[in-house]
Amino acid sequence: MAADKITDVPLESIRLIDCKSRTLTTDVTSDSLQEHNIRTPFGSVRVYAHGNFSKPAIITYHDLGLNSSSCFQGFFNYPEMQTIMKHFCVYHLNALGQHEGASTLPDGLGFAEPNAGAQYVYPTMDELGSMIAPVIDELKIKRFIGFGVGAGANVLSRFALQYPERVEALLLINPSASQAGWIEWGYQKWNAWYLKSGMMTTGVEEYLLWHWFGNKTLENNHDLVSAYLEYMKSINPTNLGHFVDSYIKRTDLGIVRELDPARKSLVKNFSCPVMLVAGDYSPHLDDTVAMNSRLDPSDSTWMKFECGGMVLEEAPGKLCESFRLFLQGMGYIPTLRPSKATP
Helix, strand or coil: CCCCCCCCCCCCCCCCCCCCCCCCCCCCCCCCEEEEEEEECCEEEEEEEECCCCCCEEEEECCCCCCHHHHHHHHHCCHHHHHHHCCCEEEEECCCCCCCCCCCCCHHHCCCCCCCCCCCCCCCHHHHHHCHHHHHHHCCCCCEEEEEECHHHHHHHHHHHHCHHHEEEEEEECCCCCCCCHHHHHHHHHHHHHHHCCCCCHHHHHHHHHHHHCHHHHHHCHHHHHHHHHHHHHCCHHHHHHHHHHHHCCCCCCCCCCCCCCCHHHCCCCCCCEEEEEECCCCCHHHHHHHHCCCCHHHEEEEEECCCCCHHHHCHHHHHHHHHHHHHHCCCCCCCCCCCCCC
16 A cells, blocks of 8 residues: 655744753742742741732742742642632742751841850741741731641641631641651651751651652652752751751641531631642651541542652642642632643
8 A cells, every 4th residue: 555645744833942941949030039038036937929919829838858949849830830820929938947048047047146055946836837927917918828748738737727817728738637656756856866967868868758759759750859869969957957856746736527517616627628639659648648537528628649749740730730620619710721731
């Protein structure tokens, strides 16, 4: 059989677009990114704002070993997210001493130094949550949608329980509502000791990679893991050690599921919609299941994607679509439709 005739097709309408290479650092030269350093009773908080300040606010909070750039930059720059971001202003909060180029604590506080010989005490998880209040007051934010990962999800949860009138909704990835177990406490106690001594050991690196990705991603996605291994060189180990130590000393959130409408006001729980997300192979999957069992099923959603622990990097398209539906369920962007590029 003779081969079909091949017809030349002109490619005059095709244009090449120069895209910026992906990095795990903040592009401080970007015109759309504004940097704020806001004082709180415990120190200065670095905030990066992106978008129109008149739009509804989304506040993000990162996980252990990460900052606002390494945790959220890839996801919020994802093409499918751009149509959503036109309707919001995003404020990326960095935990005390965790932003890029942060001075070693307590030198980076920006306040009077502690008394000579006094031991520096990093804020507890409850105090990290309370630090959000003066930040949003300074930024003139009345209410916001929280978007947290890991330890950051725990911080936002504590703020939402303490200030329920200021949180419209929560999207929490790999969250935990309970205190640290003995195995986690043991591993992280050693990690915190090495880190606060200024040492980023191989053991600490391996634990952080497992905490972020889980075993399956470590085995199968070497490019992604290599990128974060390179990023670890920029981490301030002493500051991270303080954050890790605070996280393993966290208390239980104290939330209780109560299905009787007459008794709901008598127990502690969230008063806003909550969406929990985890990867199928995430090392924190059981924690999200346990937390979901303590939420009001009429006002919460639990989702599991077929990926590892870092859902933002491994399943951005699925998470973006789920986030869009979550926002539409709250009455935001009701006319927005999924992009044709979304599978």
